Amino acid sequence: MKYSKGEIWHFLEEVFDPEIPVLTLVDLGVVRDVELIDEKVQVTITPTYSGCPAMRVMEEDIEKMLDSKGIQDYEVKTVLAPAWTTDWISEKGRVKLKEYGIAPPSEELDKSILFGKPPKVECPQCNSTNTHMVSQFGSTACKAQFRCKDCLEPFEYFKCLK
Amino acid sequence: MNQNLYKYLIRLGDDSLIIGHRLSEWCGHGPILEEDIALTNFALDFIGQAQSILEYAGKVEGAGRDADDLAYLRYEHDFRNALLVEQPNGDFALTMMRQFLFDAFRKPLFEALTKSSDEQVAAIAEKSLKETKYHLKHSSEWIIRLGDGTEESHKRTQDALDTLWRYTDELFYEDETDKALEAAGIIPSISKIKEEWEKTVNNVLTEATLTLPTNGWSYGKGRAGLHSENLGYILAEMQYLQRAYPGAKW
Structure with missing residues (x-):
């Protein structure tokens, strides 16, 4: 893997919320985790509300960002627990x-x-x-x-x- | 596969999906703008819950069906929602009463399901509970305001209660599926949920100056796939696109 975990977090700080475009997904607390598993990047996200229609777009935006950095092997995983809080x-x-x-x-x-x-x-x-x-x-x-x-x-x- | 868990998830998911669809019918028809937005916000929460629950049901079933397949490609008899949630919107009092009776059931249910021995069920419950608390607060307060409001609003709210009461028993339906899951610690005892539901319903209806119907009639074979004529119309609208253009993607 040519990037470190920290660098990937850094890239994710440039992915913005589609509905509140001043916030990044990291600011919002939607990105929960970044893992490097061998050569694969696994990004874990969690929805704000169950029916948040922006989730799919967020996922795609993260994928686009990883693509643009030349990362080919990645997975964006959605988890529900622990449940998102405004904290x-x-x-x-x-x-x-x-x-x-x-x-x-x-x-x-x-x-x-x-x-x-x-x-x-x-x-x-x-x-x-x-x-x-x-x-x-x-x-x-x-x-x-x-x-x-x-x-x-x-x-x-x-x-x-x- | 865990046949019981699959069955239970279908019941839970169909309740969310159908009430979510009903609420979405208010879009553009709310009595005031704020309420129009509130009802569609609710709809979105329920459809989101349905997606998580049905997606998991598909996984448990292991036949390669996802949430969309389950929502759009099953017929009436395969649906397992309670009859309460498929009842037509009626006037605003009827919609709010349906919502209140349902939210008062969902809140203690999700609270208990957060302790499920099944990790994914617990996760879905934890997520949904936060939204359900907002829903119950909103519907309770409307019931109180309408019931304890003008003569007209009181009458309509009482009528709504009298109309819907017969469908409430079914929320506490229990069969072998439930018993097996309860024994496995996956779902709570339904009698505990009923106690809490009765407490909430009594408190709110008393404050709303409404009278509990005394007739003992109750309907409800939705959990067995026997629905009122309403469900067919809902599915006709909801499934139209996937039936007309199989496999169409957003």
């Missing part, structure tokens, strides 16, 4: 999400949908916590819709999954 989104990933206009997951697990208290989410535009959850469900399975009551901008929140 796996890297610090760097959280900063990038916010810059992109998506509020990163807060530490509190959301307790409410219609009743009770929604999590305190900071507006990614003006940093106000005077925000309001419009809907628990958004444009993708992993996001909820919020609105800032101070700057009045709508924004998305990457909801906490633990």
